[in-house]
Structure formats: structure tokens, C-alpha cells
Amino acid sequence: MNGSGDHPVEPAGPGRPRDPQVDRSVLDATIALLVESGYQKTTIQAIARRAKVSAPAIYRRWATREMIIEDAIFGLESMGDVPLPPNTDDLHADLLAWTRSFLERAAHPAARSAIPGLMSTWNHNEGVYERLVQRAEIPTRKALLDRIMLAVPDAEPSAASSTADTIFDLLVSTTMLRGVSRGYEDADAWCERIADALFALIGTID
Structure with a gap:
């Protein structure tokens, strides 16, 4: 599902190099928009404008805006490892x-x-x-x-x-x-x- 008029682009193949700075800019822009404008207005186009990247560049990394928002708010860092507290003896x-x-x-x-x-x-x-x-x-x-x-x-x-x-x-x-x-x-x-x-x-x- 992809809300607010966004149209997904087929993600690039696994061989395409990733720029971590673009990932970070997109996630930061998503967080800022959620706080300032709310969920419904946090669209792919709005995120792209805020992050100063193209919409296709976003879709090469995330299939839907929901996945971007999940990564941003749950700290998944673009589908990387889930951040969890370290184990101790207590x-x-x-x-x-x-x-x-x-x-x-x-x-x-x-x-x-x-x-x-x-x-x-x-x-x-x-x-x-x-x-x-x-x-x-x-x-x-x-x-x-x-x-x-x-x-x-x-x-x-x-x-x-x-x-x-x-x-x-x-x-x-x-x-x-x-x-x-x-x-x-x-x-x-x-x-x-x-x-x-x-x-x-x-x-x-x-």
C-alpha cells in the first residue's frame, strides 16, 4: 500500500551501490516531516523535497513510504540490524x-x-x-x-x-x-x- 498519491518505482537490483548519506538524509527528512506535518502529509514527494534527493532515488532504497517511516521511527537504519540493548549479567x-x-x-x-x-x-x-x-x-x-x-x-x-x-x-x-x-x-x-x-x-x- 502506498498512500498520498505516491507511485512506487521498481527497486534497483542488489548490485547498485548505496550512499549512506542519502539514506540518512531521507530518514532525517521523514522524522522532521512527521513531527511538523503529520503522517498523511509525509509523502514520498515531500520526503524527497526535504531530503533534497529525487523520488526515484528513494524508491531504489524503499518500496513504499510505510517502509521509510518504519525505518525512521523504529531505528531500523534502512533495513539494517534492529538496534537492541546489549546483554549483561543482570x-x-x-x-x-x-x-x-x-x-x-x-x-x-x-x-x-x-x-x-x-x-x-x-x-x-x-x-x-x-x-x-x-x-x-x-x-x-x-x-x-x-x-x-x-x-x-x-x-x-x-x-x-x-x-x-x-x-x-x-x-x-x-x-x-x-x-x-x-x-x-x-x-x-x-x-x-x-x-x-x-x-x-x-x-x-x-
């Missing part, structure tokens, strides 16, 4: 870091502008959301499961996997709702409470 501290990381992205003014529009798009076009799942959700779920297995190495794998999925779903749903509705208000105390709940949930793994 499980509670790591869960707190994960919670803060998720909330920081969801509460950013650009994300607060974009997420309601993206959710509508995801609801009406499963393919758009499925791309996000493949690009970001699956590797993030795996990283979370790996961290939990470090904390409970003797746990039944199926139980650990089920708990990791539950924790991921809780992280996404709570931080997204909190971020969009309340921003950074009382963020430290709220993140502590969520981390406490997630830590207790891991303690139930058999």
Missing part, C-alpha cells in the same frame, strides 16, 4: 533496558505521529505488516528468547519460547500505547514497573 537491568528502548522509540514525537497511521495501514494491508515482521519482529523475538535462555538455561525450551513471545507482545503493546498516549511522562517509574512485571513473569518458567 536480567532485571536488561529487561529495564529493553523496556526503555521500546518506549523511547514509541514516545518520540515522530513515532506518536506515525504509529496510528501505520496501524491503520497494517490493519488493511497484511503484506505491509508482514514485511515489518520479517525485517524487525522475528529477529527481535529471537534476541529476547536468547536473553531469557541465558537467565534460565535449564528451562524447557517450549516454555521459554512461549514466555519470550508473551514478554515481546507485552513490551510492544504496552510501550506503544504508553508512548503514543503519554509520551515520556513519568517514563522512568513506568519502565521500572514494567520491568518488574516481566522479571516476575520469567520467574514462572518451568
Whole structure:
């Protein structure tokens, strides 16, 4: 799905060289437009004008504007690795870091502008959301499961996997709702409470 009159161009083949500066300019322009003008007005043409690049140059990198917006607000850096907190030897501290990381992205003014529009798009076009799942959700779920297995190495794998999925779903749903509705208000105390709940949930793994 590609809104606001934008018309996708066939992406270039894998051999075409990428200019990281163009990528960064496009993502920065997208964030600025989301904050200043809102989701509906953050079109490919508007992004191109703001970033001072051509629309075809954008389409060589991203198939749809939704993918640009997802990269910009979720920190995916043009389909690169998903940015995640490093593991430490303190499980509670790591869960707190994960919670803060998720909330920081969801509460950013650009994300607060974009997420309601993206959710509508995801609801009406499963393919758009499925791309996000493949690009970001699956590797993030795996990283979370790996961290939990470090904390409970003797746990039944199926139980650990089920708990990791539950924790991921809780992280996404709570931080997204909190971020969009309340921003950074009382963020430290709220993140502590969520981390406490997630830590207790891991303690139930058999």
C-alpha cells in the first residue's frame, strides 16, 4: 500500500551501490516531516523535497513510504540490524533496558505521529505488516528468547519460547500505547514497573 498519491518505482537490483548519506538524509527528512506535518502529509514527494534527493532515488532504497517511516521511527537504519540493548549479567537491568528502548522509540514525537497511521495501514494491508515482521519482529523475538535462555538455561525450551513471545507482545503493546498516549511522562517509574512485571513473569518458567 502506498498512500498520498505516491507511485512506487521498481527497486534497483542488489548490485547498485548505496550512499549512506542519502539514506540518512531521507530518514532525517521523514522524522522532521512527521513531527511538523503529520503522517498523511509525509509523502514520498515531500520526503524527497526535504531530503533534497529525487523520488526515484528513494524508491531504489524503499518500496513504499510505510517502509521509510518504519525505518525512521523504529531505528531500523534502512533495513539494517534492529538496534537492541546489549546483554549483561543482570536480567532485571536488561529487561529495564529493553523496556526503555521500546518506549523511547514509541514516545518520540515522530513515532506518536506515525504509529496510528501505520496501524491503520497494517490493519488493511497484511503484506505491509508482514514485511515489518520479517525485517524487525522475528529477529527481535529471537534476541529476547536468547536473553531469557541465558537467565534460565535449564528451562524447557517450549516454555521459554512461549514466555519470550508473551514478554515481546507485552513490551510492544504496552510501550506503544504508553508512548503514543503519554509520551515520556513519568517514563522512568513506568519502565521500572514494567520491568518488574516481566522479571516476575520469567520467574514462572518451568
